[in-house]
């Protein structure tokens with residue numbers, strides 16, 4: 236009533252925020268049954284060796300097919316799941332589904348690694364290493380086919396994260412740092428943790444052919460990665476020029492729409508069958 240009284244525009248403004256909040260509350264509510272109802276599914280995006288174009292691994296990316304709202308992207312629902320703690324349940328589901336699918340591919344002779352995104356809340360939850368161990372055991376999956384992607388934010392708790400990373404490395408699982416450059420960790424800290432891969436955030440790749448400052452920062456990242464002994468993966472490559480710049484400057488791996496969008500497991504399977 237108040238909002239209406241203060242004019243049409245303000246009413247809409249009020250409404251817009253109200254809708255956003257209502258949608259958020261609905262997602263929060265509906266998540267409770269969404270795993271059981273099989274509303275989540277994974278798409279996979281290949282990560283390629285830039286020089287040869289061969290697929291190094293596939294990254295699992297979760298989607299929610301909501302019965303009323305349609306397909307909801309992770310950037311919308313993951314922050315809500317993190318707030319409510321539901322991310323831990325979802326993360327366990329993602330991990331198991333990625334391992335199940337990977338094992339199925341292995342049985343068909345498709346030997347491809349899978350990378351799984353892990354929220355820092357899931358990573359720091361008490362039993363994370365056990366959840367990983369159980370998923371590997373349950374699906375009889377070889378541990379070095381699994382790569383866990385964490386973000387720099389886990390470094391806010393360096394001691395704890397170091398311990399978890401060591402336990403995961405002992406299992407034989409690979410670790411990569413996602414969205415590198417958007418947080419505050421240093422490459423030398425990551426090197427002391429024996430991280431396997433560092434993924435340069437898309438925001439840097441966007442600027443490499445148009446902004447010489449960004450280009451030199453990316454060159455430095457690649458140089459440092461080389462001397463600290465981990466391979467870099469460039470994220471969000473959309474253009475041939477970007478791929479060429481990265482190859483010329485020694486970046487080993489890349490991912491992006493230029494190579495492939497995230498696609499269904501069936502499509503990944505087709506793509507990989509053609510390559511073998």
Ligand code: C2E
Pocket residue numbers: 280295296297308309310313326329352353354413414470471472473490491492493497
């Ligand atoms: P991310 O892990 O950094 O994944 C890369 C995102 O960039 C994906 O978006 C991918 O579809 C998109 N992308 C890849 N190449 C390009 C490109 O060339 N251009 C553009 N414009 N975009 C590109 P998506 O699938 O919407 O996922 C967004 C984020 O949601 C992910 O970023 C990750 O942080 C999170 N996420 C996705 N799946 C999971 C999951 O299973 N668990 C957790 N905890 N987070 C997830």
Ligand code: MG
Pocket residue numbers: 294352384413
């Ligand atoms: Mg990722």
Ligand code: MG
Pocket residue numbers: 413414434436437470
């Ligand atoms: Mg990323």
Ligand code: MG
Pocket residue numbers: 413414
């Ligand atoms: Mg991200």
